Amino acid sequence: MTTEIVSSSAASLPVIDIAALVHPDADDAARAAVAHAMGSACREHGFFYIRHHGVPQDLIDRLHALSQAFFSWPEESKMQWRMALGGRAWRGYFKVGGELTSGLPDWKEGLYLGTELPATHPLVQAGTPVHGPNLFPELEGYREAILQYMEAVTQVGHRVMEGIALSLGLPVSYFSQRYTADPLVLFRIFNYPSMDVPAGVDAPWGVGEHTDYGLLTILYQDRIGGLSVHTPSGWVDAPPLPGTFVCNIGDMLDRMTGGLYKSTPHRVRRNTSGTDRLSFPLFFDPNFEARVRRIEGLAGAPARDDSSERWDKANVHAFNGRYGDYLLAKVSKVFPELKDEVL
Numbered sequence: 439m440t441t442e443i444v445s446s447s448a449a450s451l452p453v454i455d456i457a458a459l460v461h462p463d464a465d466d467a468a469r470a471a472v473a474h475a476m477g478s479a480c481r482e483h484g485f486f487y488i489r490h491h492g493v494p495q496d497l498i499d500r501l502h503a504l505s506q507a508f509f510s511w512p513e514e515s516k517m518q519w520r521m522a523l524g525g526r527a528w529r530g531y532f533k534v535g536g537e538l539t540s541g542l543p544d545w546k547e548g549l550y551l552g553t554e555l556p557a558t559h560p561l562v563q564a565g566t567p568v569h570g571p572n573l574f575p576e577l578e579g580y581r582e583a584i585l586q587y588m589e590a591v592t593q594v595g596h597r598v599m600e601g602i603a604l605s606l607g608l609p610v611s612y613f614s615q616r617y618t619a620d621p622l623v624l625f626r627i628f629n630y631p632s633m634d635v636p637a638g639v640d641a642p643w644g645v646g647e648h649t650d651y652g653l654l655t656i657l658y659q660d661r662i663g664g665l666s667v668h669t670p671s672g673w674v675d676a677p678p679l680p681g682t683f684v685c686n687i688g689d690m691l692d693r694m695t696g697g698l699y700k701s702t703p704h705r706v707r708r709n710t711s712g713t714d715r716l717s718f719p720l721f722f723d724p725n726f727e728a729r730v731r732r733i734e735g736l737a738g739a740p741a742r743d744d745s746s747e748r749w750d751k752a753n754v755h756a757f758n759g760r761y762g763d764y765l766l767a768k769v770s771k772v773f774p775e776l777k778d779e780v781l
């Protein structure tokens with residue numbers, strides 16, 4: 439444990455050393471200090487970096503190299519694993535321009551992945567959307583690297599949510615007891631090609647402005663950069679910092695905390711760096727069946743209707759259903775064609 443838990447400058451997002459959350463023998467005071475830093479970050483920005491997260495760099499490097507190899511294939515090869523073949527599981531490859539995060543095509547391509555469930559699993563048998571087997575591209579070692587990475591980062595998700603629980607004055611297991619004992623984990627691998635947009639195509643962003651839907655997003659990004667965050671004081675860059683992940687809170691944590699912890703809008707610039715950019719967001723979300731409720735008794739959490747200021751004009755505080763329904767409403771908007779095909 440280093441003595442300095444948070445490092446940041448006024449204009450940038452805080453970097454939080456989470457060693458005390460990851461190591462089982464850390465003492466309560468050290469964990470409380472990390473939780474305190476997280477609480478400030480969540481109230482001020484809804485975004486923070488984490489370091490000393492415990493995910494081995496060689497695993498990240500392996501996943502990065504294999505992903506680079508996959509995206510370098512011609513489009514028709516990658517389309518062998520297209521999302522339409524993933525059916526209700528919403529897994530597989532989508533091509534550049536295939537996702538419309540905020541109504542216009544994003545200038546990125548990607549692989550949709552998630553917790554690997556066999557076709558015989560009861561939830562898959564029941565046709566539960568976003569559950570099922572992955573479509574792993576045929577590339578030596580890729581499947582293993584993806585599964586190992588998802589497992590390692592899911593563990594980080596549990597630890598960060600424990601820190602967030604402590605930061606709210608809640609029992610450490612508050613979220614796991616109610617929502618994330620069996621979290622919904624979706625994972626994406628994105629490639630932002632450094633490639634011109636053809637004439638006549640309106641694709642101004644790598645990813646258009648949006649908030650994330652669930653509880654917590656944990657993002658690894660390579661060295662290229664392009665992510666920026668809409669803080670109360672304006673757009674702030676979230677540049678790559680070696681050895682870190684970027685964490686941000688999603689709409690469901692905003693909903694639970696009555697807006698005390700905001701799901702902050704962010705976007706990714708179109709990549710013109712000359713080198714393709716890879717990013718790896720893992721979405722650590724409530725179980726599909728979980729009904730999302732407000733945390734009782736939080737001070738300073740008015741659950742104000744902020745729909746007029748939100749990118750999607752929605753009032754998250756009025757949402758009362760299953761998390762799965764919230765998620766499906768969102769993904770069907772960003773993949774309109776697929777919605778008609780598979781849902």
Ligand SMILES: O=C(O)CCC(=O)C(=O)O
Pocket residue numbers: 626628645650657659665704705706717718719
């Ligand atoms: O690629 C990135 O840096 C961010 C992607 C993102 O915001 C998302 O997938 O929700």
Ligand SMILES: [Fe+2]
Pocket residue numbers: 648649650655704
């Ligand atoms: Fe996002």
